[in-house]
Amino acid sequence: MTTVANSLRGLCGGALHLPGDPGYDTARMPWNVTVDQRPAAVAYPADAAEVAAVVRAAAVAGLRVAAQGTGHSAGPLGPLDDVVLLRTSAMTGVTVTGRTARAEAGALWVDVVEQAAPHGLAALHGSSPDVGVVGYTLGGGIGWYARAHGLQCNAVTAVELVTADGTLLRVDAASEPDLFWALRGGGGNFGVVTAVEFDLIPVSRVYAGMLAWDWREAGRVLPAWLDWAATAPAEVTTALRLLQVPAIPQLPAVLHDRQVVAIDGAVLGPAGPDLLAPLRALKPFLDTFDDAPAASLIRLHLDPEGPTPSVSRSALLGDLPAAAVDALLAVAGPGSGSSLLVPAELRQLGGALGRPAPGGGALSALNGSFALFSAGIAATPAMGEAAVADAARVAAAMAPWTTGAYLNFAEERVEASAAFGASALRRLRSIRAAVDPSGLFVANHSI
Ligand SMILES: Cc1cc2nc3c(=O)[nH]c(=O)nc-3n(C[C@H](O)[C@H](O)[C@H](O)COP(=O)(O)OP(=O)(O)OC[C@H]3O[C@@H](n4cnc5c(N)ncnc54)[C@H](O)[C@@H]3O)c2cc1C
Structure with a gap:
């Protein structure tokens, strides 16, 4: 070649x-x-x-x-x-006009957060500062405002796209309704996005932080969090993780060399302390929840930045009964022998994520109550093999409660039918056939 x-x-x-x-x-x-x-x-x-x-x-x-x-x-x-x-990493421009941001194809979420914050605005970014705006947005996008404001893809107002014949199109609801629908969740199957425009939200302060317990408390904390999450209002979005924290300077010293169960997240509006009270009653050894600048959320989750040797598995899960808690802790909790840095993470879904976004795109809602993610660091081939096996054990253990796939979290090939309903998938395939008849574009998840 x-x-x-x-x-x-x-x-x-x-x-x-x-x-x-x-x-x-x-x-x-x-x-x-x-x-x-x-x-x-x-x-x-x-x-x-x-x-x-x-x-x-x-x-x-x-x-x-x-x-x-x-x-x-x-x-x-x-x-x-x-x-x-x-x-696209040379195309990094970000501008904020009114309540809308325009990000070029290579912009990172940290770039948008830094541009939006001085205007008292926030974006529906995810947990990682150096994830790309465009890839995240094309695949959906869940972050700390997701239960209140839904998927980032449905905040998009226009996409600039180079199609298979080399034409630069501006795609919005009026000019190209089918393509506009497909691009919001259907991934990189339809062309090369050169820039994306999307709505920001007027948020400058949040109630945010992290609670942590020794992971031997997981049998108590996980069921309590699941009960709490079942009735929590949409203004709160949290994640619960089982973590085996290495002693590296990028992570807080208080967590070094500890195996913990951690809950982090954010609350919009004034109800933070009241909403957190039932979780605080579980007596965490670490509690950093406080009033905070919205811009600080981009590093709340302590995601690794820069090149990282990562191995992961993921799934969407339905409601988790006691048997699911037992199954998860057996493969990802104390005594599991897991080698993973994150044996299991559960992102709280529901709220606006659980119902079709008005005028939304191909991914209009997520079919599940939780997004599961397990991840390890493959610094050596042996670590990689152990991580692949341990992440697969978690995925297998949770198979009875799996409701589908969330493609942004899927770092291995999964069937598109696990992510989209039959009629959405048919529509996506017919739009793909119309705009890219020869299959020029290769996306991480093929439609
Ligand atoms: C540490 C970490 C944290 C994460 N946190 C979150 C989170 O909080 N919420 C969430 O929803 N997801 C999260 N993700 C998943 C993330 O959203 C996906 O991995 C996403 O695909 C990354 O986009 P990218 O552009 O950075 O990656 P890339 O690998 O560069 O792109 C992914 C795919 O997007 C498409 N694409 C990218 N750019 C273009 C373009 N210009 N035109 C057309 N197609 C394009 C392509 O199909 C490409 O294969 C996380 C992932 C990691 C590794």
């Missing part, structure tokens, strides 16, 4: 790397460094015109195109031998 890809040389002002070029190995490196992606070429366009030029040249050369911002979700892409990896 290198000979074919040679025809692309010189594009992007020279920021295009072929196998064997000195810059190729750095250029192909994703955020998740366990993934050894070896594309036919890696292109770093500086603007939408350069994106369009790469798309056209790839099609002429008989190559396919995979857009990638950070490579947080590099895992499911698969072999890239005949693919031009189009990396």
Whole structure:
């Protein structure tokens, strides 16, 4: 494929790397460094015109195109031998006008949070500062405001997109209703997004923080949190994690070398202390919940930043009875022998996530009460093997309560039918066939 890809040389002002070029190995490196992606070429366009030029040249050369911002979700892409990896990380502009943000394809969530905060505004970002705005948004997007405000994809008002024929379109509800619907949850199957516009929310302060107990308390804390979550109002969104915390400077010293059950999250409005009271009554050894700047939420969850060797499994789960708690703790709690950094995380769903967003896109709601995520660090091949096996054990144990997949969390290939209802999937496939008839685009999760 290198000979074919040679025809692309010189594009992007020279920021295009072929196998064997000195810059190729750095250029192909994703955020998740366990993934050894070896594309036919890696292109770093500086603007939408350069994106369009790469798309056209790839099609002429008989190559396919995979857009990638950070490579947080590099895992499911698969072999890239005949693919031009189009990396958007040079396109980082973010502007805020009124209550709307416009983020270029390579912008990170931390960039948006920093631009929005001085205006007293917040975005429906997730837990990680260096996840890409576009990849997260195309796949749905759940963060600390999600139960009150729903999925980030449904806050989108317009998308700028280079289609398979190299045309730059501005897609919104009026101009391209089908494509606008598909892009909101249907992922990177429809073109290369060069920028996205979305609504912000008027929030500058939140009641947010983390509670933690020794994980030997999990048998008491997890059922109590599940009971609490069942009736919690939509203004609160939390996550419960079983964590085995290494002693690394990026993580708070109070957690070093401890195995804990932690609950973190945020409350909108004045009810924070009252809402948290039942959880505080469980006597955590750590309690950082307090009034806080909304911008601080971007680092609340202590997600790893920068290139990380990550292995994970995920699922959407329904309500969790006592048998589910027992099953989860057996594979992810004390005595499980799990090697994972995060043997299990449960994100609280429901609220606005549980009902179709008015005028929403392809992913209009999430079919589950919790999103499960298990993750480990694969610093060595042996650690990677153990992490894969331990994460698979968690997924298998929770299979009886699994209601589907949330594609943003899925770092392995999953069937699209696990993420979309039958009629939404049919509509997505028919829109894909219309806008990308030759299957030029390679997405992490294929429609
Ligand atoms: C540490 C960590 C924390 C996370 N936290 C959350 C969270 O709180 N909430 C949540 O919902 N998700 C979360 N995620 C999942 C995250 O949203 C997905 O991994 C998402 O796909 C990442 O987007 P990206 O652009 O950073 O990654 P990439 O791997 O660069 O992109 C993922 C996919 O998005 C598509 N894509 C990206 N850019 C473009 C483009 N310009 N045009 C067309 N398609 C494009 C492609 O199909 C690509 O394969 C987290 C993931 C990690 C690893």
